Amino acid sequence: MNVIEINGLTKYYGKERGIIDINFNVEEKEIFGFIGPNGAGKSTTLRTLLALIYPTSGGAKIFGKDCIKHGPEIKKEIGYLPSEVFYYDKMNVIDLLNYSASFYKKNCSKRIKELAEIMDLNLNKRIDDLSFGNKKKVGIVQGLLHEPKLIILDEPTSGLDPLMQQRFFELLQEENRKGSTILFSSHILGEVQRMCNRVAIIKEGKIIQLEKISALQENNYKKIRVQLTAALEQNYFNIEGVSNLEANGNVISFLFRGNINLMMKKLSEIEIANVWVEEPDLEEIFLHFYEKGA
Numbered sequence: 001m002n003v004i005e006i007n008g009l010t011k012y013y014g015k016e017r018g019i020i021d022i023n024f025n026v027e028e029k030e031i032f033g034f035i036g037p038n039g040a041g042k043s044t045t046l047r048t049l050l051a052l053i054y055p056t057s058g059g060a061k062i063f064g065k066d067c068i069k070h071g072p073e074i075k076k077e078i079g080y081l082p083s084e085v086f087y088y089d090k091m092n093v094i095d096l097l098n099y100s101a102s103f104y105k106k107n108c109s110k111r112i113k114e115l116a117e118i119m120d121l122n123l124n125k126r127i128d129d130l131s132f133g134n135k136k137k138v139g140i141v142q143g144l145l146h147e148p149k150l151i152i153l154d155e156p157t158s159g160l161d162p163l164m165q166q167r168f169f170e171l172l173q174e175e176n177r178k179g180s181t182i183l184f185s186s187h188i189l190g191e192v193q194r195m196c197n198r199v200a201i202i203k204e205g206k207i208i209q210l211e212k213i214s215a216l217q218e219n220n221y222k223k224i225r226v227q228l229t230a231a232l233e234q235n236y237f238n239i240e241g242v243s244n245l246e247a248n249g250n251v252i253s254f255l256f257r258g259n260i261n262l263m264m265k266k267l268s269e270i271e272i273a274n275v276w277v278e279e280p281d282l283e284e285i286f287l288h289f290y291e292k293g294a
């Protein structure tokens with residue numbers, strides 16, 4: 001069953017492109033990643049799903065219901081963490097969370113305490129005494145306190161230190177095991193690869209790739225940099241599977257996809273000072289999609 005169905009979703013801000021003809025579904029109990037560079041349209045898509053802004057055309061269904069028409073009803077079952085959190089600074093954390101909880105017809109006090117403990121959040125502090133990262137934690141607790149069926153997170157890890165990111169991902173995995181469906185946006189490929197079953201890649205307002213993470217990894221390019229000790233014949237690395245070849249002084253870099261043994265053989269036949277084999281970052285993967293004309 002699809003928890004989210006997005007059909008031809010398009011949003012223009014006046015003449016400015018927001019998103020164009022977005023189509024994808026998120027299945028029940030899936031952890032779905034939505035990834036793209038700044039300004040690609042991730043927040044616009046998520047805000048439209050939450051009926052915080054209205055689409056120019058197209059639409060989406062959540063739990064089988066139109067996300068705009070049935071917005072208030074649907075939102076009771078959604079936990080949302082916006083990319084930037086703004087609060088009434090003078091309130092205490094616990095008062096703010098109790099106020100948020102009052103919108104749901106259930107007692108959330110026990111869950112608030114549990115979540116605050118997991119995220120190491122002091123409930124008695126005033127909001128304006130909190131650091132950016134701690135404000136983010138308030139947002140996380142606020143988004144999860146009513147044990148929502150669907151969790152939508154917009155760049156949730158920005159501002160969290162690595163330990164907290166880890167705890168937060170464990171928390172999400174636990175929510176997912178208990179039955180929640182999760183959609184989260186990010187511009188960090190690594191965290192999406194680690195967490196998600198499937199991913200949609202968005203660029204300049206359009207979906208350019210929709211993949212299972214396993215397929216994305218199989219297709220994955222390695223980024224190879226070689227530091228040479230002596231000049232090399234110009235076409236030495238010009239073999240099948242090599243793209244984006246660049247030379248910078250005595251360092252040659254390229255993307256490689258193919259049989260890694262062939263590449264290792266090629267490397268073993270020359271004298272080198274150093275070699276780096278890395279996962280390409282998101283920009284480089286985008287560059288590759290771009291070159292394919294996607």
Ligand SMILES: Nc1ncnc2c1ncn2[C@@H]1O[C@H](COP(=O)(O)OP(=O)(O)OP(=O)(O)O)[C@@H](O)[C@H]1O
Pocket residue numbers: 013016017018019036037038039040041042043044045083187
């Ligand atoms: N309120 C607005 N008015 C005009 N243009 C907007 C508005 N909000 C977003 N846009 C434009 O819509 C496009 C998509 O922006 P959006 O914030 O959805 O991207 P994003 O992928 O979430 O990026 P980021 O990671 O930087 O938040 C951008 O070109 C942006 O300039």
